Amino acid sequence: MAADDRNAFEVYRDRVDRPLGRLFREYGAPQAHWLVIGMVANVIARVAGLIPPVVLGVAIDAIFTGTGPYTLPVVPDVWLPTEEDAMFRLSMLLIFGSFVVTGVFTYVYGIAANNFAHRVMHEVRTDSFDQMQRLDMTFFDEKQTGEVMSVLNNDASNLEVFLDNALQNSARLGVMVVGIAGVLVYYNYELAVVTLAAIPLMILLTVWFMRAVEPRYVAQRSVVGDLNTALENALSGVELVKTSNTEDYESERVADASHSYFRRTMSILRLNFVYRPGMELLAGLAFAVTFAVGGYWLENGAPGPFTTELTVGTFVTFILLTQQFVAPLAEVSNIIDQYENAKASCERVFGLRDIPVRIEDADDAIELGGTRRGDSSRSDGGGAGGDGSARRDGGATPAEGGDHGGVAGAVEYDDVSFAYPENALMDPADADEQVLRGVSFSADPGDTVALVGPTGAGKSTLLKLLLRLYDVTDGAIYVDGHDVRDVTVESLRSSVGYVAQDTTLFDGTIAENIRYGRFTRIGEDGDPGDGDGRGSDEESIRERVIEAAKAAEAHEFISSLPNGYETRIGERGVKLSGGQRQRLAIARVVLQDPAILILDEATSAVDTETEMLIQRSLDRLAADRTTFVIAHRLSTVTDADTALVLEDGAVVERGSHEDLLAEDGLYAKLWGVQAGEIDELPEEFVERARERHVERAVERATESEVDSETLE
Numbered sequence: 001m002a003a004d005d006r007n008a009f010e011v012y013r014d015r016v017d018r019p020l021g022r023l024f025r026e027y028g029a030p031q032a033h034w035l036v037i038g039m040v041a042n043v044i045a046r047v048a049g050l051i052p053p054v055v056l057g058v059a060i061d062a063i064f065t066g067t068g069p070y071t072l073p074v075v076p077d078v079w080l081p082t083e084e085d086a087m088f089r090l091s092m093l094l095i096f097g098s099f100v101v102t103g104v105f106t107y108v109y110g111i112a113a114n115n116f117a118h119r120v121m122h123e124v125r126t127d128s129f130d131q132m133q134r135l136d137m138t139f140f141d142e143k144q145t146g147e148v149m150s151v152l153n154n155d156a157s158n159l160e161v162f163l164d165n166a167l168q169n170s171a172r173l174g175v176m177v178v179g180i181a182g183v184l185v186y187y188n189y190e191l192a193v194v195t196l197a198a199i200p201l202m203i204l205l206t207v208w209f210m211r212a213v214e215p216r217y218v219a220q221r222s223v224v225g226d227l228n229t230a231l232e233n234a235l236s237g238v239e240l241v242k243t244s245n246t247e248d249y250e251s252e253r254v255a256d257a258s259h260s261y262f263r264r265t266m267s268i269l270r271l272n273f274v275y276r277p278g279m280e281l282l283a284g285l286a287f288a289v290t291f292a293v294g295g296y297w298l299e300n301g302a303p304g305p306f307t308t309e310l311t312v313g314t315f316v317t318f319i320l321l322t323q324q325f326v327a328p329l330a331e332v333s334n335i336i337d338q339y340e341n342a343k344a345s346c347e348r349v350f351g352l353r354d355i356p357v358r359i360e361d362a363d364d365a366i367e368l369g370g371t372r373r374g375d376s377s378r379s380d381g382g383g384a385g386g387d388g389s390a391r392r393d394g395g396a397t398p399a400e401g402g403d404h405g406g407v408a409g410a411v412e413y414d415d416v417s418f419a420y421p422e423n424a425l426m427d428p429a430d431a432d433e434q435v436l437r438g439v440s441f442s443a444d445p446g447d448t449v450a451l452v453g454p455t456g457a458g459k460s461t462l463l464k465l466l467l468r469l470y471d472v473t474d475g476a477i478y479v480d481g482h483d484v485r486d487v488t489v490e491s492l493r494s495s496v497g498y499v500a501q502d503t504t505l506f507d508g509t510i511a512e513n514i515r516y517g518r519f520t521r522i523g524e525d526g527d528p529g530d531g532d533g534r535g536s537d538e539e540s541i542r543e544r545v546i547e548a549a550k551a552a553e554a555h556e557f558i559s560s561l562p563n564g565y566e567t568r569i570g571e572r573g574v575k576l577s578g579g580q581r582q583r584l585a586i587a588r589v590v591l592q593d594p595a596i597l598i599l600d601e602a603t604s605a606v607d608t609e610t611e612m613l614i615q616r617s618l619d620r621l622a623a624d625r626t627t628f629v630i631a632h633r634l635s636t637v638t639d640a641d642t643a644l645v646l647e648d649g650a651v652v653e654r655g656s657h658e659d660l661l662a663e664d665g666l667y668a669k670l671w672g673v674q675a676g677e678i679d680e681l682p683e684e685f686v687e688r689a690r691e692r693h694v695e696r697a698v699e700r701a702t703e704s705e706v707d708s709e710t711l712e
């Protein structure tokens with residue numbers, strides 16, 4: 001049991017410090033020019049918006065009532081006209097001009113602010129996706145795909161809204177408050193005190209609101225996670241849901257999660273319902289009090305302690321500017337909402353970013369099949385048939401196993417141990433349940449090695465290590481004499497073809513699915529080493545795809561489809577049968593032409609004819625490459641050069657089919673059961689398997705208990 005029940009993503013998310021500051025440093029800085037242009041344009045547009053009320057006030061006093069001079073803030077008096085007609089024309093021009101300036105700069109601001117926000121969002125999304133792709137399988141084993149989807153979609157969008165709206169609205173608010181306060185104080189500081197008295201009250205109300213709403217946002221986000229998980233489970237397991245008749249149960253789960261989300265959202269909105277009208281009320285009060293005090297002042301002279309004179313024009317300016325307060329203040333609750341969302345999103349973005357990438361190229365990694373470095377290659381190796389003491393040269397040459405991009409395909413496991421870390425945070429060396437223990441064997445280029453053993457013995461795990469989906473916790477794996485950790489992950493994985501039991505197909509055409517990985521994009525040749533001199537233009541790729549499909553015994557069924565190779569297969573290939581999907585996967589590997597092949601033999605029953613087709617294509621595929629077969633049917637083993645019998649993570653028997661039968665151990669018993677010679681496995685084997693299953697079931701139950709506690 002992990003000491004910390006949070007998954008890696010949550011742990012790193014909770015560690016993120018000052019997320020928005022980091023966002024600006026890491027993503028905002030390269031786009032800072034857009035932000036600066038946007039801010040400046042915004043300030044100009046807002047300041048220009050203050051001109052009409054000011055000019056109107058001055059014009060009233062100077063032209064209509066004749067009670068004041070024609071002066072404007074920051075404009076020298078000598079520049080201003082003294083004739084009433086000229087004053088009127090200038091006033092009209094200034095009012096009209098200010099609207100034009102506001103319009104033009106609002107446009108500039110829109111372009112710049114959106115450029116800034118969308119560019120940052122694009123970088124955040126693509127960076128997060130790249131980081132997600134670099135993470136190793138331990139991360140994905142923790143079932144965090146929902147969280148990642150949310151980072152790539154919702155969180156990137158939240159940041160965009162914040163960077164565009166919230167940031168610019170706060171700038172606008174700042175300009176309005178400071179600008180309006182400045183103008184009011186300039187014209188009549190005494191009446192300004194009355195008008196601006198509402199501001200400290202608004203600040204107090206805002207502080208209260210932010211403090212009260214923050215924990216509610218945290219609670220809301222946690223239920224969003226539950227809701228997403230419920231939705232994702234129901235969608236990804238739709239077949240199970242239907243076949244188990246659990247639609248009602250799933251509906252209830254989603255309804256529960258959705259209802260908690262509703263409750264949490266309402267608790268935020270209830271505060272909003274107090275805050276927003278509260279702010280509007282204060283702004284309205286400021287307006288009403290200004291009107292009352294100013295009106296009294298005009299009628300009866302300065303009230304109470306006030307001594308200055310108030311003109312009608314100044315009064316009009318005050319009234320109009322106080323009105324302008326209201327709209328941006330009403331935005332404050334939206335700004336807070338966007339700020340809270342952005343902060344949380346930013347934590348998630350950087351949480352994902354900070355998860356250490358464990359499986360990546362070493363600084364001096366070499367290309368497998370490329371130039372060999374003496375210091376990273378081994379000079380000895382253990383024989384599959386022996387106990388590991390017989391060593392041979394590990395650095396086989398391509399000539400020994402056919403040319404597959406210069407990789408021969410010699411594989412050696414040297415005393416390999418492995419334990420799955422409980423989560424992506426744990427150092428695998430600290431995990432205590434060893435899934436593989438001291439496994440040593442080697443396969444020469446072109447050999448076929450069958451892996452046999454009861455379920456859970458570690459067969460799949462053994463081969464996942466060869467693909468470096470995980471790294472060994474102890475020992476080493478060598479391909480052509482190179483430790484797999486010393487070669488680039490890309491060159492290693494392109495040298496190892498993998499046909500899984502359950503084939504993954506992408507939404508796209510049949511042809512696109514076959515060429516996925518080798519000619520994913522037109523004009524790209526992931527493995528130029530086949531030496532047939534053919535180009536990678538669309539026509540020759542098409543030819544190769546058809547050849548691969550023929551080799552995989554898939555050409556016939558593909559040709560019978562309405563659009564042949566251009567037929568689109570539905571999401572996850574649901575429109576094809578299991579046997580057809582597997583043949584497409586085989587065609588994909590034929591095209592990849594790897595030196596090493598991993599076949600996870602299908603357990604699902606296909607009809608005899610399909611099985612024969614699949615077997616024939618697999619035999620063809622395996623002919624000139626090092627092949628590892630996870631053999632569920634022992635008939636496969638009879639054709640293999642060597643079989644390794646795994647039990648509980650260790651190789652307990654090894655040798656050819658005949659040798660193993662002669663040993664009369666686990667293999668002979670498994671063979672006996674399959675061949676129908678004995679009814680069942682001897683009690684000791686069954687007992688051992690049962691113990692392991694019970695242990696695992698208990699573990700799973702404990703885990704789900706903890707999960708449900710966390711949910712509560």
Ligand SMILES: Nc1ncnc2c1ncn2[C@@H]1O[C@H](COP(=O)(O)OP(=O)(O)OP(=O)(O)O)[C@@H](O)[C@H]1O
Nearest residue numbers: 141420435453454455456457458459460461462696
């Ligand atoms: N991603 C994982 N995280 C943690 N434990 C795992 C993971 N995958 C497999 N295991 C555990 O490792 C052990 C070996 O599993 P593995 O899938 O390698 O066995 P296998 O021999 O291939 O079994 P099968 O024949 O049923 O596919 C099992 O106990 C399994 O529960």
